Amino acid sequence: MALIRLNNQSISSVTALPSGATDAITSLPNLASLPSGIPTGKVVQVQQTKLTTSASHNTNSFASFGLDVNITPTSASNTILLFVNAYVSSDTQTANNHYELRRGSTTIIGDTVIRIPQEGQSAYRFYNLVFNWIDSPSTTSQIQYNVRMRTNGGIMYVNRPGNQNGFPDVADSTITAMEIAS
8 A cells, every 4th residue: 555745845655664664553453551641441332312302391390301311331330421412591581590410310410500691682592501421320220311400480491492483493402421431
């Protein structure tokens, strides 16, 4: 296989390594381990849920709205890397909207508060809610992670603006769980 050597004058085909260069590529398969300080974890599996419908909530009690994912770790010593990307809004600018990330019945990111400004618009905006978390569940049983929400006033929404002004749902939210080998 020919190599291409780039320089500021031209591109030319190279059929061999320059003199004095070692063929590092052929020595990589003989590498027994990575040098210390380089993480050795790898992704074992990925599970994702995509919420394509809108949801709403109007009480001050936490409730699930369909953004959840199940994963069954292959080893109790492995960790779970979680990514949540949700689009949220409210129909009032005076309410505090609260979100939490849970593993089963255990809250792992609790009571994150967002006050969504409406800025006097007739069609309200929606905003991006992002959670990233590394969890150590210490189990090989199936785990469910979910996002829950509550509000102290008005109606809060997922995947749509507070006032759609005649437009359909405009976003999809996701939750992703990645099992990382220890």
